[in-house]
Amino acid sequence: MNLRGPATRLRDEAAAARILWAAGMVPRDPRRAVAGVRAVARSGPFGGLPAYCAAVHGDTPAVIDDRGALTFDDFAARTHRLADALRSEFPDHRRQPSIGILCRNHADALVTLCAAAAVGARVVLLGADFGARQVAVVAEREHLDALVYDEEFRSATAGFGGRRWCAWYDDERPADALDRLVDRGDPTPPPRPPRPASLVILTSGTSGIPKGAPRAEPRTLLLTAGLLDRIPLRGGTRVLLSAPVFHGWGLLVAVLTLMLGGTLVLRRRFDAVRALDDLERLRCGAFIAVPTMLRRIIDLGESIRTAELTALRIVASGGARLEPGLVREVSNCFGPVLHNLYGSTEAAYISIATPSDLAAAPNCAGRPTLGTALQIVDAAGRALPAEAEGRILVRTPAQIDAYTDGTRRSGADGFLDTGDRGYLDDVGRLHVSGRSDSMVVSGGENVFPEEVELALLDHPQIIDAAVTPVDDADFGQRLRAYVVGVGEGSPDEAAIRAHLAGRLPRSRMPRDVVFVDTLPRGSSGKVLRRTLDDLKEYHA
Structure with a gap:
């Protein structure tokens, strides 16, 4: 059994620090670095993110969405205004408010997340494919006090009895517009919250009501470094983030891009033609997607072959299985730039396949990332050798111990059963065969x-x-x-x-x-x- 002791953890954290320095995550200007660190120390990783980015990256573009563009300074000011307004909405500091977010990809989805974290709230991210029943069950189970939503979800949230604010609307400004809160807030950074914020990400819920996976704010460099070690996001890159920001895959890329000083390109709805236009016109260096989006891009055919995509050096897929035929088609169209991330809501990401991994084994999920221990075991829990298929167990730097309903996921030894089965090949690449319960x-x-x-x-x-x-x-x-x-x-x-x-x-x-x-x-x-x-x- 591969248990990580203190010495191993210390060695991994040191390796993570070197990776983050090489990636440009650590500001080279000491004054900016100090100001940014103070913001995070005061408001936490999510709550302090806007102030950190404003201190380090200033007036460079942070987000481009369907409404326009925000600089890092704009992003920070808008977040701080909303945080100030939320403090007045929830004046009882003895109780942690629980705020749900039901939004598609746009700037105010991230503004709301960071503002809620800055006041020490418990933030619950709901999926854009939720119906009224799922919203009602999640709202009751997670004890939501407020819900920030896009106008298209008004009917799905109609039964919610708490406070509601509409973040996105297309026509006339509604009475419950989130803008009204923002307008009355103070743009100065908020004071230290009475308690650390927490985050709940919901499982995909493909066969029923999704479960809540609670996450404390990260206290390790491994979560950030493990991804940057395999997917080379760097400062100044424009990233077309089409994967949803309310799932772990999209949220992690969003945070890393902003911290690096890159520009997020967000669209509320995925459209393959527009995505290709964004990649070309905005000279995006990275495209972050789920497999169905890649399939729709590939189906454009001749349009891809004639597009000017010389800036594109990263295409990364996550969230669902990437089948070998699509791997080959994407690689043929875009060259050796495809990365495949395997993970789960409960474990965060587990392994990442690089372009060289996929060239050698198109059906693989890559190798475990820094700080992750992985085992393939049989039904009795015995470790299996290479090429032998069994249950996939993992220990990751960001896994949960239990769902919000109290159901435990991690075993006594700290390993989590992913619910998948697969095998490791003779060079250590993971191959995921399917669900253990299917x-x-x-x-x-x-x-x-x-x-x-x-x-x-x-x-x-x-x-x-x-x-x-x-x-x-x-x-x-x-x-x-x-x-x-x-x-x-x-x-x-x-x-x-x-x-x-x-x-x-x-x-x-x-x-x-x-x-x-x-x-x-x-x-x-x-x-x-x-x-x-x-x-x-x-x-x-």
Whole structure:
């Protein structure tokens, strides 16, 4: 068992400090550095972020969104105004307010997060694919006192009984506009909060109500350094952040980009044509996405090949599985710039595949990052050798011990069961095979739907696929495949079965093949399996 003792932790933190210095995370101007550190010491990592960035980066552009641009000075002033107003809204310092954020990608989503943290609030990030039922359950379970939301979610939040402020609206300014709070606030940095802020990130909830993963403000350099060691974000880079900021992947990149003095480009809704235009026109050096976004970009075809993308040196995917065919297509279009991050809400990120990793093994999730211990074990918890598939257990610098409902995740030895299964190859790269709990027993045979999905996606005329179990009177369960083809060239059911027959045993052949126009995916790119049966099918 690979347990990290004090000496190992000290060595890792020293390595992290060297990585952060080389990446330009540490300001070279001592006066700016001192001012920035004081801001973080006073208000915490999130609450002090705007003041830190203003001290270090000043009037350079911080965020470009659908409303325009904010400099770092503008970002700090707006955040401090909102923090001052929130202090007057919650004057009882004996009780920590709990503030939910239900917003898409725009500057005020980050302003709200930082302002709430600056007053010592408990911040809960809700997903943009939440409906009224999920909002209601989360609001009750997490004891939300207030909710900051975008106007499009007004109906989903209508049943919420606490205070509500609308952060984004398209037309007339509503009575509950967040702007009204900002307008009455003081732009000077707020005083030290009565208690440290806390953050709750919700699981993706692909099959039900998401759980809350609480996170204390980070007290380690490893979380930041581990990512920068593999994904070379650097100061001054314009980053098109299309992955949602309310999930861990997008939020971490947003914070790192701002700390480095880069510029975040945020759009409330992802549109492949506009994303390609942003990459070209704004000369973005990095594109941060989920796999479905990469697929839509690739589908633009000739437009990519004629675009001027010489500034682009990082394409990074996270949030959902990146299948090998898409890895090859992205690499062919953009060159050796693709990175693949594997992680979970509970563990933060676990491993990152670099372009060289993906060139050698397109289906890999890379190697564990600095400070992360990883084990592959069998059902009895015994460690397995290289190439042997088993359960993936991890210990990361930012994992949770329990959900907000009290359900524990980490074991007594500190390792967390990711719920995934996979193996390490002979050079230490992680390969994720699928969910540990997704095994289907059909006619006495053990079948994993992910194996069938990968075989389907290996067909050149299938662009998306999902496989799910359904009840069967004879076999207990059988597999149903949902397939998205490429239009007129889509294979029919006979062609699909012939394709699978050369790759899978008969026991893994899906009994049903359903052709659909698109698969329902959440904001993180994962298939929403609870809605698969509601899809409208067609016959190829």
